[in-house]
Amino acid sequence: MFKRRYLFILLSLLLLLAFVACSSDDEASSNDPDTSDVDETGDDDADEIDKTPITYSLFNAGVSRRDIDTNETRIGKIFEEETGVNFKIEHLVGDIDTKIGVMVASGSYPDVIVPDSAIDVLLDAEAFIPLNDLLEEHGPNLLEAYGDYLDLFTMDDGNIYYIPFGATINEYKPNPNIDQGAFWIQRGILKEYGFPEINTLDEYFDVIERYAAENPEIDGMTTIPFTGLTYDWRFFAFSNIPNHLAGYPNDGGVMIDMETHEASVYADSEYAKDFLWKMNEIYHKGLLDRELFVANYDEYISKLSSGRVLGFFDYGWQFGDARNALRDAGNPDREFMALPVVFEGVEYDQYLDPPSFTANRGIGISRDAESPERIIQYWDNMIKEENQKLIMWGFEGEHYSVDDDGLFYRTQEQLDLTRNQDEREEVGMTHFEWYWPRLNGTFSDGINAVEPARQPEVALADYNDDDREYLDAYGINMFSELFAPPDDRPWYPAWGANIEQGSPEQIFEERQDELLKRHYPRIVLADDEEEFEEEWEAFVEAYRSLDVDGYEAFFEEYVQSRLED
Known part of the structure; x- marks a missing residue:
């Protein structure tokens, strides 16, 4: 409509x-x-926008980093000159639910909010204003970019309350490297044992156990054979693992059968039980991080950055700071490599994402914002192709070059410059590349990826001699080639379905999360097999008291609706 x-x-x-x-x-x-x-010359006053300087407050719950005004960056200064708008960004500190809850209780909101997983709370509180009329009047570029996706984030009342991130335009570009889920292993272990092929969970832990026994300390620190991320809302990085081991991608709390398109939960499946049993086994062998279920996110990143962690499961986008720290440390064998680990008997993995659009996250304008049309005008300006190039690639001749065929590439000097976090923050790449309306795919020239990381020529140039040692050892050109190509899933990711606050599905997920966080640690840390079975049965009984059938039916209906689009 x-x-x-x-x-x-x-x-x-x-x-x-x-x-x-x-x-x-x-x-x-x-x-x-x-x-x-x-x-x-004509009279273009009607096309001019108000450029009177104005600063809006923006709260970003999606990431923790230094608070900043966007006009402190080179890109932000340009955008301010083009629109008159500046944003004072505050990032999340502490618990997201507590922070958003305080906003709702007070009834006072920042002008713009990126609420991440708490978006339903703000929608339920009617904290966001409808954007339909604003987009029609002030957002032609936004409407063009998101045209194919509008129905996915239009609410049942016909209104749009937020803009998701990452509309894919033109051609989809897969990532040459792994930025999603995988089992990661310290690369030096692979070299130590002649670059073995590792596909199953048992093979993965066999080499980690062997290396840990031979190396109880690394650089004077106690070795941590295996750890993980379980803090706060990031617990999914642990609870999702059985799903991946079974050969499914991250569709959230359900697996979608490729033939029947039926949805089934896996939290209490045999896959989950087998995984938790393996965790219990390595716990009793002394291979599991004793702080697995109590460490916060910063402590987790610190451990990964130290070089003493041998293996873990996580999504690549969650530990970028640790990856950068390890590369900067100058010991390439301490860096991590992603492996497509599955259960014995699983035909192939599905870690790589197919083309996707996440409709249930985004950035919205609060009811407290004055002159909201100026915010839309700012977003409409930043979504222009020339500004997306600026955000993603930087300044031509400084951060990237263009060959005679129009292909963007980076010299070694430019690669080093764009890896430098201080440079990225000063330019504004760090602050603008995500959590704003933005593009994915390729630019209108048809050859250049919106994201430099998805440009194969950039990825290949970014590999150093140490990287190539591992690539050559496994007979691949890019690290993603170890993984199976993704199956076509028009609904992906299923977890991107809009689930309204207070709905049966939202209540199910809330109670499910509570049960997982309470029971999974007890199961993993059980003293023996008898206690393990008791804890497992207690969890299954509690889990099955929830409306599992209704939850699965919701996703089956959602998948079917996407297949019919």
Whole structure:
């Protein structure tokens, strides 16, 4: 409905402009035959936006980093000159639910909010204003970029309350490296044992156990054979593991059968039990991090950065700081390599994402914001192709180069510069590349990826001799080639379905998370097999008291709706 209304208005405007233009031409011709004296500059006041300086407050719950004004960055300064708008960004410190809960209780909100997983709380509190009319009047570039996805984040009342991140335009580009889920292993272990092929969970832990026994300390620190991330909302990085071991991608709390498209939960499946039993086994062998279930996110990143962790499961986007720290430390064998580990008997892995769009996260304008049209104008300006190039690639000649065929590439000096975190923050790449309306895919030239990391030429150039030692040993050109290509999943990711606050599905997920966080640690840390079985049965009984059937039916309906689109 929204897209049709937009197209109708656009068509009407075009017809009106054409009529006015013809009338003006006729009038000019009849009244002034010497048209060469007409002022060709015209009056563009109607197309001008208000550039009076204004600063909006923006709270970003999606990431913890240094608070900043966007106009402190080079890109932000340019955007301010183009729109007059600056944002004072505050990032999350502490618990997301507590922070958002305080906002709702007080009824006072920042002008713009990226609430991440707490978005349903703000929607339920009616903290966001509808954006439909604002987009139609001030967001033509946004509407063009997100045109194919509008229905996915239009609420049941017909309104759009937030803009998701990452609309794919033109051609989808897979990542040459792993930025999603995988079992990671310290690379030096692979070299130590002749670069073995590791596909199953048992093979993975066999080499880790062997190396840990031979290396109880690393650089004077006690070795941590295996750890993981379980802090706060990131617990999914632990609870999702059985799903991946079974050969499924991250569709959230359900597995979607590729033939029947039926949805089934896996939290209490045999896959989950087998995984937890393996965790219990390595716990009793002394291979499991004793702080696995109590360490916070910063402590987790610190451990990974130390070089004493041998293995872990996580999504690549969650530990970028640790990866950078290890590379900067200068010992390439301490860096991590992703492996497509699955259970014995699973035909192939599905760690790599197919083309996807996450509709249930985004950035919204609160009801406290004055002149919200200026925020939309800012977003509409930043989504322009030339500004997306600026955000993602930086400044031409400084952060990237262009060859005779128009292909973007980076020299070694440019690669080093764009890896430097201080440089990225000063330019504004760090602050603008995500958590704003943005693009994925390729630019209109059809050859350049929106994200430099997805440009194969950049990835290949970024590999150093140490990287190539591992690539050559496994007979691959890029690290993602170890993994199976993704199956086509038009619904992916299922967890991106809009689940309303207070709905049966939202209540199910809330209670499910509580049960997982309470029971999974008890199961893993059980003293013996008898206690393990008791804890498992207690969990299954509690879990099955939830409306599992209703939850699965919701996702089956969602998958079917996406297949019919």
